[in-house]
Amino acid sequence: MKTSSKIVYKWLLVPLLFTLLPLMANSQDSQDEPRNGVYLSPGIPSFSIAYERMLNHKKKNIKPYIRLIGGRYQGLFDSEWQNYLAAMPTLVFGSGNHHAEAGIGFTVASPGHDPKLWGALNVGYRYRKPDGNFLFRAGVGAPEGGYLSVGIAF
Incomplete structure (x- = not known):
């Protein structure tokens, strides 16, 4: 059985990843023009x-x-x-x-x-x-x- 802290952690991690991944991708490819x-x-x-x-x-x-x-x-x-x-x-x-x-x-x-x-x-x-x-x-x-x-x- 999952503890409540693990459940909260997973619910916070998913939105955080969806927020940070595009920012990291944009910072790595900032030299490239949008296609x-x-x-x-x-x-x-x-x-x-x-x-x-x-x-x-x-x-x-x-x-x-x-x-x-x-x-x-x-x-x-x-x-x-x-x-x-x-x-x-x-x-x-x-x-x-x-x-x-x-x-x-x-x-x-x-x-x-x-x-x-x-x-x-x-x-x-x-x-x-x-x-x-x-x-x-x-x-x-x-x-x-x-x-x-x-x-x-x-």
Whole structure:
């Protein structure tokens, strides 16, 4: 039979490990830039959530990403909201906190529940410190339209 001090010790140890392990991992890899990002993009006339992953690269000022986007947008000629999924290779230019980004890919959209394959593109501005986690984006693209994005890099 377990004593109450051992039970309390185990209940305190588990949350402590979940708190300390990420801090230790971040301190060991503080030289490395976050390679993943997740962000929400309310746009005109759309709303989306995206995941992106930085790919291996050799140039310091040009970073390739692959971005997967899921969202809804309002059609230009009707008021019906339509779902879409997009995949977009993207290049992020610059070093420091301020970056330009451009991407081109494809979108699978469902106008009237009949899937269509369209192009996807974006041109925009990105703010993220090289060792920071806060991510801000602004720009124009298709199917997002004009957008502002807020998210985290990890």
